Amino acid sequence: MIEKLPDSEPHPGPLPEVARVWLLSWVHSLFLPLLILATQRFVPGRPLLPAAGPYTLLAGVLLVIPSIPVLRRYWQTSQEGGVGGASRFERTMILRRRLMIGVSFADFPALAGVMYYFFTRNTVRSLLLCGATVVLVSLYRPASKRPEAPQSA
Numbered sequence: 001m002i003e004k005l006p007d008s009e010p011h012p013g014p015l016p017e018v019a020r021v022w023l024l025s026w027v028h029s030l031f032l033p034l035l036i037l038a039t040q041r042f043v044p045g046r047p048l049l050p051a052a053g054p055y056t057l058l059a060g061v062l063l064v065i066p067s068i069p070v071l072r073r074y075w076q077t078s079q080e081g082g083v084g085g086a087s088r089f090e091r092t093m094i095l096r097r098r099l100m101i102g103v104s105f106a107d108f109p110a111l112a113g114v115m116y117y118f119f120t121r122n123t124v125r126s127l128l129l130c131g132a133t134v135v136l137v138s139l140y141r142p143a144s145k146r147p148e149a150p151q152s153a
Helices: 016-042 050-062 069-082 088-120 121-137
Strands: none
Touching: 016 088, 016 121, 050 088, 050 121, 069 088, 069 121, 088 121
């Protein structure tokens, strides 16, 4: 559960709730490539529908496109610190909501990659689609403010 934090607290890094949501989403994005590799290793089988493979691959590549404007909007909101005049709690909720929407869009190529794997049993292209998801989710990482190094006089 999210606690309402006082507005007067400065936050040196990303908001903890947003950082936690991003980390869980990033770990989740690693699950589907591992599923493909485990299925390849432990479940013998033939391709289910090889004729649908090219269409699924094309859909997976095209599904990267909708996440780009969502990512740009998330970055813009993150740089602005949320909506001006909003409390810290409201900023956290806005950033978390935008992060969840963006990560949901970023998951689509991996889902298409899993479908492509089961349709064709082609591991490399399936893992490339899953890799696109991992990269997209990595781009949603909250910006951390690093302390400045002390200047020697």
